[in-house]
Amino acid sequence: xxxxxxxxxxxxxxxxxxxxxxxxxxxxxxxxxxxxxxxxxxxxxxxxxxxxxxxxxxxxxxxxxxxxxxxxxxxxxxxxxxxxxxxxxxxxxxxxxxxxxxxxxxxxxxxxxxxxxxxxxxxxxxxxxxxxxxxxxxxxxxxxxxxxxxxxxxxxxxxxxxxxxxxxxxxxxxxxxxxxxxxxxxxxxxxxxxxxxxxxxxxxxxxxxxxxxxxxxxxxxxxxxxxxxxxxxxxxxxxxxxxxxxxxxxxxxxxxxxxxxxxxxxxxxxxxxxxxxxxxxxxxxxxxxxxxxxxxxxxxxxxxxxxxxxxxxxxxxxxxxxxxxxxxxxxxxxxxxxxxxxxxxxxxxxxxxxxxxxxx
Numbered sequence: 001x002x003x004x005x006x007x008x009x010x011x012x013x014x015x016x017x018x019x020x021x022x023x024x025x026x027x028x029x030x031x032x033x034x035x036x037x038x039x040x041x042x043x044x045x046x047x048x049x050x051x052x053x054x055x056x057x058x059x060x061x062x063x064x065x066x067x068x069x070x071x072x073x074x075x076x077x078x079x080x081x082x083x084x085x086x087x088x089x090x091x092x093x094x095x096x097x098x099x100x101x102x103x104x105x106x107x108x109x110x111x112x113x114x115x116x117x118x119x120x121x122x123x124x125x126x127x128x129x130x131x132x133x134x135x136x137x138x139x140x141x142x143x144x145x146x147x148x149x150x151x152x153x154x155x156x157x158x159x160x161x162x163x164x165x166x167x168x169x170x171x172x173x174x175x176x177x178x179x180x181x182x183x184x185x186x187x188x189x190x191x192x193x194x195x196x197x198x199x200x201x202x203x204x205x206x207x208x209x210x211x212x213x214x215x216x217x218x219x220x221x222x223x224x225x226x227x228x229x230x231x232x233x234x235x236x237x238x239x240x241x242x243x244x245x246x247x248x249x250x251x252x253x254x255x256x257x258x259x260x261x262x263x264x265x266x267x268x269x270x271x272x273x274x275x276x277x278x279x280x281x282x283x284x285x286x287x288x289x290x291x292x293x294x295x296x297x298x299x300x301x302x303x304x305x306x307x308x309x310x311x312x313x314x315x316x317x318x319x320x321x322x323x324x325x326x327x328x329x330x331x332x333x334x335x336x337x338x339x340x341x342x343x344x345x346x347x348x349x350x351x352x353x354x355x356x357x358x359x360x
Contacts, residue, residue, distance in 0.1 A: 012182075015269070019046075019175055023168050037283065040239065043171045045272070045279040046178040047236045052259040052271035053185055054228035059257070060265035061189055062221050063201030064117070067253045068109070068125030071132040072102040072226040074248030076233030078136060078143060081151045081243040091156040091165065095234045102230020103223060105132065110222045114215045117204075126250055133248040148244030174235060178272075181228065186268055188224065197221055229256075262303055264313025273312045 023039045051073050058064045079098030083089045089097065109128045116124055136143045143149055155162040156173070165173065188194045199207050200214050207214050237243045246252065255278070263274030281299065285292040307314040 012269075016175070016179055020172070023171060037280065039167050039171045041279060041283050043167075043174045043239050044236070045275045046171075046174045047232045047239065048256070048259060048279055049272035049275035050178060050181050050232040051229050051236075052256045052263070052275055053181065054225040054232070055253075055256045056260045056265060056267075056271050057185070057188070057197075057221055057225045057228070060260065060267070060270070061194065061201060062197045062218060064218065064221075065119075065122040065257075066125045066225070067122055067250055067257065068127075068129035069225065069229045069256055070250065070252035071109075071129035071248050072105055072229035073233035073236070073252065073256075074136065074243070074245070075102040075105045075132060076230035076235075077237030077243040077247050078149075079230070080234040080237045081149055082142065084151045084154055085149065088154075090154045090162065091238065092158075094154060094238065095231065098234025098237065099227055099230040102233065103227045105230070106223045106226025110219050110226075113222065114219055126253070129248060129250055129253060133245055133250075136245040136248055143243070143245070146245065148242055148246075150242050153238055153241050170239065174239075177231075177235065181231070182268070182272075185228075189268070193217065193220070258300055261310055262300060264310025264316070267310070267312050267316060270310050270312045274310070277311075 019042070022042060051069065054072070055066055055069050058066045058069075076098035079101035080094040081098075083097040084094045109125075112128070113121055113124050137146060139145070153165060156165050157163055163169075189197075196207065196212060196217050200217060204214050233247065237247075259274035259278045260271050261274065262277050263270030263272065277299070278296065282292060282296060285295050289295070303311065309317055
């Protein structure tokens, strides 16, 4: 078990280091230039990964399908843009205001969602997301309506020191934010709170029988998810210096869900793997054809059929089954996850827990 944890830590460090060296030039070229990619694509990948991580907390770890996280994403972008336009705030203040507005949006919507589960929960998140979308669409005087609003990227700094953020500097700042969010997400899902969310995913009735109010845990998860999506949206707005109603639309929520499923629901790194495939794939295919959505959709269908647990989830599950030496039956899934907690309330988490039990 200790060896497995050490391998995970080493893999995470190597991944962050690789992300850090991608923009660096080796001679006259960098890895990105050889791939004909701009550094802003990497920033977008990290921010979409954070947004997909917010969906992962609800769907992958709590078992609640959400089609409304784009609302918090768009609220974050508009919060940052409006505060910069009207209040002339700096970069940090704009990002914090955008995150706070998305958090407040979660506070307003959360009580209406608590007593709904399954398809009703998903439809309510979709409905509230569209409410925010139409507010942004109709409030022409403030949001620019259908055309959106442009704003300049303010300086980054503190009283007495500040600097302008160019694309490469912005990327390294996003990498730092991503690493902090990833660490916080890992701590959350491995905490007693996170394991209670996983228990809710497996059997909410049993959680209630233990004397725990599942609605309180779900409400906190909704707020954390809204804050994460809002932070990603605020930073994305600062990346492209633009905010538009389409950022709040249900199609944007669908993109986040697709990114999470591509990488693997209920895995720590799944959202960033899915974001890597989606963002870079979209950038490359869109330069070749205007109907790039068809090809991205076909890729998604193929991945779902071939890798039902997502790319990373399927890989982790295969490794765990190899270590156990025998397939993990579906009947063992709930028992192993309930008993060990593990990385998620998923078959992947159950297989990993079984492997750890064999090692001990």
